[in-house]
Amino acid sequence: MSILAFQMPEKVVMEKSDDFTGTFEFKPLEKGYGVTIGNALRRILLSSLEGFAITSVRTNSVLHEFSTIEGVIEDMSEIILNLKMVRFKKTSDAIADKITVRVKGQETFSGADIAKFASGFEVLNPDHVIAHLDPSTELEFELTIARGRGYVPADENKPTDQVFGQIAIDAIYTPIKNVKYSIENTRVEQKTDYEKLVIEIQTDGSIHPEEALKGAANILIQHFMLFSDNTMTLEGPRVTEDEPIDEETMQMRKMLKTPLEDMELSVRAKNCLKAADIKTMGELVQLEIADMMKFRNFGKKSLTELENLVEERGLEFGMDLGKYRLEED
Numbered sequence: 001m002s003i004l005a006f007q008m009p010e011k012v013v014m015e016k017s018d019d020f021t022g023t024f025e026f027k028p029l030e031k032g033y034g035v036t037i038g039n040a041l042r043r044i045l046l047s048s049l050e051g052f053a054i055t056s057v058r059t060n061s062v063l064h065e066f067s068t069i070e071g072v073i074e075d076m077s078e079i080i081l082n083l084k085m086v087r088f089k090k091t092s093d094a095i096a097d098k099i100t101v102r103v104k105g106q107e108t109f110s111g112a113d114i115a116k117f118a119s120g121f122e123v124l125n126p127d128h129v130i131a132h133l134d135p136s137t138e139l140e141f142e143l144t145i146a147r148g149r150g151y152v153p154a155d156e157n158k159p160t161d162q163v164f165g166q167i168a169i170d171a172i173y174t175p176i177k178n179v180k181y182s183i184e185n186t187r188v189e190q191k192t193d194y195e196k197l198v199i200e201i202q203t204d205g206s207i208h209p210e211e212a213l214k215g216a217a218n219i220l221i222q223h224f225m226l227f228s229d230n231t232m233t234l235e236g237p238r239v240t241e242d243e244p245i246d247e248e249t250m251q252m253r254k255m256l257k258t259p260l261e262d263m264e265l266s267v268r269a270k271n272c273l274k275a276a277d278i279k280t281m282g283e284l285v286q287l288e289i290a291d292m293m294k295f296r297n298f299g300k301k302s303l304t305e306l307e308n309l310v311e312e313r314g315l316e317f318g319m320d321l322g323k324y325r326l327e328e329d
Contacts (some may be wrong), residue, residue: 006030007194014210020202022209027196028188034195038181041199044216045149045179052204053089053123053171055157058142063165066161079131082168086111087124087143089206097121103139108132114143121145124205142166148173173211176212178202253324255313256282263309269302282326285310285319292317 007028011129015023016095020137026037057080068075074082099117112126131141147169156247157168179201201209206313258281260273272295278284284306292298292306 006311007188008223013211015198017209019205021209022200022201022213024199024209024213024236025196027186028194029197031195034181034183034197038197038199041213041219042179042181044219045201045212046174047174049146049175049205049207049212049215050149051173051175052090052145052147053173054083054143054169055146055152055171056085056144056159056162056168057083057164058163058166059140060165061139065167065169069137069139071134072139073132074130076167080167082128082130082142084170084172085125085128086114088118088121089124090120090147091122092120099143099145099254101141101143103133103141105135106133107135109139111240118145135289146171165317170246175204175206176201177204203267207329221260225310249324253326255315256280256285256324256326257287257322260284265309266305268297268300269305272296272298281313281315282321282324285317286321287317288318 007030009026009028010188013025013027015025017023029037050100060230061067065076069079070078078326088148099120100116101114102135103113107111108129108130110126111123111128111130113130115121115123115126133141147260150173152171154170154175156169157171158229159166159168181199183198184196184198185192186194188194199213201212204207207215246324259279260270260281261279262324263281265273268304273284275277275297277289278287289303
């Protein structure tokens with residue numbers, strides 16, 4: 001083997017696996033590559049795989065998440081927390097569903113009750129209790145089940161056609177419950193400083209750990225391919241040292257290099273700019289208005305004065321001056 005060749009694993013070994021847990025070995029790796037690969041896979045597994053979750057709930061009994069329901073021990077906030085933990089596995093081509101769940105004559109409302117009405121999905125934790133209620137209580141919930149990635153807060157789950165009483169909730173889409181990795185020394189011929197990466201994956205049962213690992217690896221591969229293909233581009237125009245500067249650009253450079261001390265500005269405006277170390281017209285027009293409003297003793301009167309100064313010269317705030325090459329003499 002060449003001294004510059006990387007020691008590469010021949011395959012990934014699945015040590016043990018079932019529908020919920022899997023342990024995978026990846027060896028031998030060059031020193032330091034265990035943590036590089038392990039950490040990247042762990043982050044992708046936890047954040048980027050698709051899953052299904054409840055994104056909103058609606059019931060005629062309440063109007064907001066801080067309400068209580070007569071005959072139910074849990075308040076609406078607790079019910080929402082419990083709904084977040086219901087896990088789904090797709091059994092059809094559905095990508096979203098809206099179902100109405102009715103509960104009557106029971107002491108508990110659980111995942112099994114949702115399963116009765118979710119025809120396109122399997123509820124993976126049917127024993128999960130969502131609420132305890134009086135058997136005489138009748139409940140009706142309208143639930144929205146959707147597909148997504150990772151964790152999405154309630155504010156982003158509000159539908160555009162949200163109806164009165166519909167409560168958006170945080171969605172935990174990720175099918176991965178936990179990922180751990182460890183790095184051990186391993187031998188290749190007489191060398192013992194190579195590494196073995198061991199990854200343990202725990203899922204909610206909606207995806208097999210082997211498929212989860214393959215999915216995470218494919219996401220990384222798709223991103224890294226951008227660096228290996230001919231897709232790198234330099235944003236903005238290429239300017240060479242020998243490229244001539246036209247007369248219009250020269251005039252603009254001259255204006256942008258003009259000291260603000262030479263401008264007809266009030267003493268207050270000049271003092272504010274001096275305190276902020278803004279010395280030239282070019283430095284001024286690169287600023288955003290929001291940045292200037294943070295200057296000490298800078299008010300609306302000074303802002304109006306500077307806006308007029310800039311507009312009179314055909315300039316504006318927030319300009320990108322790269323093409324004018326102000327750093328050159």
